[in-house]
Amino acid sequence: MTPNYFDQFMIPVFLGIPLALLAMALPLLLCPRPNQRWLAEPMINLQNWFIGQFVGQLLRPLSKPGHKWALLLSSLLLFILNLNLLGLLPYTFTPTTQLSLCMGLATPLWLATVVVGLKNHPTSAFAHLLPEGTPYLLIPMLVMIETISLFIRPLALGVRLTANLTAGHLLIQLIATGDDKLISMMPVMSILVSALLLAMTLLEMAVALIQAYVFVALLTLYLQENTSA
Structure with missing residues (x-):
């Protein structure tokens, strides 16, 4: 019987x-709880440095009002990253391969x-639907296109x-079967x-990291567009 490779999802x-x-x-459950020994733990220090670098990179293009989202964005980044990486372990399930979950987050x-x-900024928000200097004949079409976008x-x-x-x-599954x-x-x-x-598994670990970052980075761009006057 030919196996159905999509059963893993x-x-x-x-x-x-x-x-x-x-x-x-x-x-x-895997996230460490706050305690007084955090500063003495090398792994905790490395984790804090890692989080600080990512959060700083995400918040750099944002204006000050957007910095209120720092906790939410950093938590979302770590959550998606852990889900992606834990799904690479044997006998595990990757929830982010379900479109319903990703749409529920997005x-x-x-x-x-x-x-x-x-x-x-209501005026600025509606102004994004129509570029400045648009010919009058193209206004309805451009508004429709920008709204769909x-x-x-x-x-x-x-x-x-x-x-x-x-x-x-799926590619890892196919290679492993062969x-x-x-x-x-x-x-x-x-x-x-x-x-x-092995190389594909390492690449998939990098993809798990990159896709978590890209998801949050795009949200940051949308936030920047709506918080900048």
């Missing part, structure tokens, strides 16, 4: 209970940036994250394929 069920919530809660956050822009943003956020992780996991068939027939070729599989 189905939500696992144990005793009739979906385990997606457990997979989403695992990163929260849509409310995108809508929040739009609401912030309409509340604080605005509402496509959350879809692009969710689909980008889901598609990149799904493609990487390597399993080559062990008995062509051992030397199997070793080469195993090296390729």
Whole structure:
């Protein structure tokens, strides 16, 4: 029987209970709790430096009103990053390969940036729908195009994250299946394929990091557009 490679993206069920919530809660359980020995822990210091670098890079283009989102954006970055990396472990499930989860994260956050822009700078928010100096005949068409582009943003956020992780996991699965068939027939070729599989796994770890950063970075750009006067 030919296996269905997309079965790995189905939500696992144990005793009739979906385990997606457990997979989403695992990163929260792994986060260290505050204590007085934080400054003495090298790993904690490294983690704080890592978070500080990423958050500083994200907030650099933002105006001061957008800095209020620092805690939310940094928490979102760590949450998505942990979900992506933990999904690479054997016998685990990657919730971010589900479009419903990614859209559930992208849509409310995108809508929040739009609401912030309409509340604080309504004139500037509506001005983004029509570039300055547009000929009168093109105004209806450009307004329609910019409006569609605005509402496509959350879809692009969710689909980008889901598609990149799904493609990487599927490619690793295909290479691993081929390597399993080559062990008995062509051992030397199997070793080469195993090296390729290791390289693909390292690449997928980098993709997990990059996609988490890209997701939050695009949200930061949307926030910058709606918080700058």
